[in-house]
Amino acid sequence: MGIESSCDETACALYDDQNGLLAHTLFSQAQMHASYGGVVPELAARDHIRRFIPLLEECLHVAHRNLDDIDIIAYTSGPGLAGALLTGAAFATSLAFALGKPTVCVHHLEGHLLSPFLADPMPNWPFLALLISGGHTQLIAAHNLNQYELIGDTLDDALGEAFDKTAKMLGLGYPGGPALSALAEQGVGGQFKLPRPLIAHDNLNFSFAGLKTSIHTQIRRYEADHGSMDMQTKANLARDFVDTIVAVVTRKIKGALEKTQLKNLVVAGGVSANHQLRQAITQLAKQQNVQVFFPPLALSTDNAAMIALTACYRLQAQQDVGQVDYTISIKPPIAQQLPEENLLYLADSRFAPYGEKPTEWIIARTLQIAKWLINTPCKMIVIACNTATAHAVQAVRDDFPIAVVGIEPGLKPACHISQTHKIGVLATHNTLKSHKFNTLLASMPPNIEFILQTGYGLVDLIEGGQIESTAMQTLLRQYLDPMLIQGVDTLVLGCTHYPFIAKQIRTLYGNQFQLIDTGQAVAQQVKRLLISNNLLNVNHTIGKQQFYTTGYAQDLTNFLFQQLHIKQTALETNLDDENRPVDDALIKGRVQNAVHLREQIIDQSKTNAYRVIFGEADGLPGFIADRYGDVLVCQITSAGAEKWRESIFKALLKATNLTTLYERSDAAIRDREGLPARTGLVCGELTQTKNIDQVNIEWVDQDVLKLLRMYREQKKQFDIIILDPPKFAPSQVHLEKAARAYKEINFVAMGLLKPGGYLWTFSCSGAMTLDHFRYIVAQSARDAHIMVQVVKTLSAGSDHPSLPNFSEGEYLK
Numbered sequence: 001m002g003i004e005s006s007c008d009e010t011a012c013a014l015y016d017d018q019n020g021l022l023a024h025t026l027f028s029q030a031q032m033h034a035s036y037g038g039v040v041p042e043l044a045a046r047d048h049i050r051r052f053i054p055l056l057e058e059c060l061h062v063a064h065r066n067l068d069d070i071d072i073i074a075y076t077s078g079p080g081l082a083g084a085l086l087t088g089a090a091f092a093t094s095l096a097f098a099l100g101k102p103t104v105c106v107h108h109l110e111g112h113l114l115s116p117f118l119a120d121p122m123p124n125w126p127f128l129a130l131l132i133s134g135g136h137t138q139l140i141a142a143h144n145l146n147q148y149e150l151i152g153d154t155l156d157d158a159l160g161e162a163f164d165k166t167a168k169m170l171g172l173g174y175p176g177g178p179a180l181s182a183l184a185e186q187g188v189g190g191q192f193k194l195p196r197p198l199i200a201h202d203n204l205n206f207s208f209a210g211l212k213t214s215i216h217t218q219i220r221r222y223e224a225d226h227g228s229m230d231m232q233t234k235a236n237l238a239r240d241f242v243d244t245i246v247a248v249v250t251r252k253i254k255g256a257l258e259k260t261q262l263k264n265l266v267v268a269g270g271v272s273a274n275h276q277l278r279q280a281i282t283q284l285a286k287q288q289n290v291q292v293f294f295p296p297l298a299l300s301t302d303n304a305a306m307i308a309l310t311a312c313y314r315l316q317a318q319q320d321v322g323q324v325d326y327t328i329s330i331k332p333p334i335a336q337q338l339p340e341e342n343l344l345y346l347a348d349s350r351f352a353p354y355g356e357k358p359t360e361w362i363i364a365r366t367l368q369i370a371k372w373l374i375n376t377p378c379k380m381i382v383i384a385c386n387t388a389t390a391h392a393v394q395a396v397r398d399d400f401p402i403a404v405v406g407i408e409p410g411l412k413p414a415c416h417i418s419q420t421h422k423i424g425v426l427a428t429h430n431t432l433k434s435h436k437f438n439t440l441l442a443s444m445p446p447n448i449e450f451i452l453q454t455g456y457g458l459v460d461l462i463e464g465g466q467i468e469s470t471a472m473q474t475l476l477r478q479y480l481d482p483m484l485i486q487g488v489d490t491l492v493l494g495c496t497h498y499p500f501i502a503k504q505i506r507t508l509y510g511n512q513f514q515l516i517d518t519g520q521a522v523a524q525q526v527k528r529l530l531i532s533n534n535l536l537n538v539n540h541t542i543g544k545q546q547f548y549t550t551g552y553a554q555d556l557t558n559f560l561f562q563q564l565h566i567k568q569t570a571l572e573t574n575l576d577d578e579n580r581p582v583d584d585a586l587i588k589g590r591v592q593n594a595v596h597l598r599e600q601i602i603d604q605s606k607t608n609a610y611r612v613i614f615g616e617a618d619g620l621p622g623f624i625a626d627r628y629g630d631v632l633v634c635q636i637t638s639a640g641a642e643k644w645r646e647s648i649f650k651a652l653l654k655a656t657n658l659t660t661l662y663e664r665s666d667a668a669i670r671d672r673e674g675l676p677a678r679t680g681l682v683c684g685e686l687t688q689t690k691n692i693d694q695v696n697i698e699w700v701d702q703d704v705l706k707l708l709r710m711y712r713e714q715k716k717q718f719d720i721i722i723l724d725p726p727k728f729a730p731s732q733v734h735l736e737k738a739a740r741a742y743k744e745i746n747f748v749a750m751g752l753l754k755p756g757g758y759l760w761t762f763s764c765s766g767a768m769t770l771d772h773f774r775y776i777v778a779q780s781a782r783d784a785h786i787m788v789q790v791v792k793t794l795s796a797g798s799d800h801p802s803l804p805n806f807s808e809g810e811y812l813k
Contacts (some may be wrong), residue, residue: 175428632653
């Protein structure tokens with residue numbers, strides 16, 4: 001449910017993530033404010049209060065829904081009129097409290113930015129956006145959801161204000177924009193010389209105050225010479241005003257397109273409804289060979305549909321907080337303070353530690369990792385490495401339009417607690433030599449003495465699982481004994497590996513050192529930024545955690561369990577994969593990783609039938625391999641996999657130590673790939689049916705829906721019905737048709753069950769979510785007038801992993 005009340009429109013909308021906009025109701029206060037020549041904030045706020053409940057009731061009625069059907073309530077948080085925003089927030093939060101539902105506050109301009117996604121066709125990311133409204137005129141490079149870069153802004157008045165004030169000066173009333181646009185159609189251009197502010201400047205900023213002043217001057221000059229301005233002259237002036245606006249706006253758009261090289265253009269905000277601007281921008285888009293997208297005309301001005309849509313998109317994304325690090329010590333405090341956030345952790349174990357690497361290499365590597373994290377996508381990056389922060393955090397902030405949190409040794413808290421005013425810092429070579437660290441050091445109180453020590457060899461021992469070894473004790477004694485002799489009472493652990501040896505330090509030195517690490521401070525900063533940028537997850541469920549490494553996955557998996565008691569398998573990633581050519585070595589590595597993963601997660605004492613390779617999820621798109629005892633059964637559904645079939649087969653047989661492999665590549669998709677069918681002799685339907693007791697079994701080859709309807713006419717009933725239909729929805733395009741098919745087949749099947757009977761119903765449509773499928777089943781039960789209880793929900797086993805950015809992998813429900 002979306003609620004809008006930022007200015008003089010009150011609106012409610014229901015948006016469904018599967019079926020789109022269900023209903024939108026709106027009341028405009030324009031007539032009430034017209035007599036005042038503009039919006040009166042106090043009147044606007046009071047009228048919102050009167051309109052909310054009737055609009056909500058109408059919205060639910062149009063959508064054929066009730067209050068219980070609402071999952072989330074979203075409302076406009078600003079910008080806008082303070083009183084108007086307050087009424088909307090109060091109504092939304094009160095309604096949410098009464099219903100026990102969560103709320104999401106949505107930035108008004110982001111709602112406008114995404115409003116073209118309510119149209120058909122929808123834009124694709126990334127795109128250039130022009131936001132033109134009564135209060136804003138902005139050019140934005142929209143890289144992805146929550147990744148917006150402001151590249152042009154108005155230096156004074158907004159475009160919408162220029163329209164309204166010009167209309168008022170011409171005596172056209174309120175709201176003036178549409179009236180001014182209509183009058184301009186009747187005018188003749190070139191009658192008045194008006195300035196075109198900043199049109200010749202290379203920057204992408206706007207300015208309309210001077211144009212507004214020029215209009216005022218032209219009117220006064222004309223009236224001084226000719227008396228009151230007649231309607232045709234007003235039309236001529238309106239035409240020159242609109243032509244000037246069109247020239248300035250199109251020139252700025254052209255410059256922004258040239259600068260960003262983006263091929264999609266979005267134009268949104270209340271002024272986007274102006275048809276002269278729409279025509280001119282559409283023509284410009286054709287000339288520049290870019291696609292242009294506008295919101296539907298009815299949803300160009302302030303509305304609740306865009307608020308509901310934006311909230312839905314943000315919740316769907318559930319974007320991760322990406323953490324780049326080569327240890328994981330910073331993860332526990334972040335997970336503790338932000339339990340609802342999804343955390344994606346990448347350990348760059350392949351190149352750890354960074355401590356003695358060149359600065360140029362550290363910057364390049366950190367930027368490469370940041371790019372990988374953003375493409376997952378994520379909404380914030382935490383660089384949980386002192387060395388990478390010291391050398392590369394500013395480069396990441398400069399290159400990517402995303403919140404970035406770095407980490408630095410906790411010198412400030414150490415100064416507050418040290419009694420001897422002598423503080424030890426144990427860190428890597430590059431951290432201690434970095435400009436950032438030494439600048440921090442110079443800012444500390446002059447009465448504090450810092451003893452710096454490079455922890456050579458400590459990271460290698462930690463990574464190698466030798467935390468409790470004699471070698472570790474020897475190195476710690478070597479580094480910390482001299483500090484103790486010099487009177488150090490506080491020790492800053494200046495590397496994110498070092499918190500894992502805090503226990504060993506306390507064992508050796510007791511309470512002689514107070515230990516400082518920055519995990520809690522970083523977690524608090526992450527939380528503050530998420531709140532201030534309106535990015536906090538609000539779904540009240542525990543977030544997911546994913547662990548990747550550029551090294552050996554089993555090492556990180558063991559480390560997670562031994563140090564953090566996390567029983568989760570880490571996955572390997574090669575950041576260079578996008579530029580790496582496909583060769584035998586790449587195929588071999590991915591096959592080995594897939595087989596190794598199954599060895600870890602499948603108890604082979606209980607089963608010898610499981611999926612060994614699962615296409616995209618294992619980095620081998622179009623290739624499926626299942627194990628049945630000592631036999632591998634493979635399926636190839638893409639031309640790419642077909643090209644490398646021999647290499648894949650060879651690597652697979654070697655990795656599994658098996659000798660028998662059957663291919664059953666008979667899927668219809670091979671036709672589209674231009675490939676012939678290849679079918680082996682095992683696991684076909686005929687083979688499987690021979691393994692079933694033939695007593696009292698009838699095999700029927702017929703249209704299932706027709707057969708079920710025939711059984712219904714014959715009034716047959718069954719104890720158990722199993723529905724295992726084909727993939728009705730291969731993609732999002734087929735969802736609506738697929739939903740009808742799933743509903744119909746479940747509806748008919750439910751009517752054939754005896755009281756207390758069981759329905760086993762499945763969907764293998766990757767484009768359909770589990771929630772959507774459950775909703776369809778519920779609708780089928782409602783229409784069949786029977787009570788259904790869900791006693792078990794099945795999904796693909798752990799041998800069918802999925803990728804966070806490939807929902808098709810979670811196909812089985």
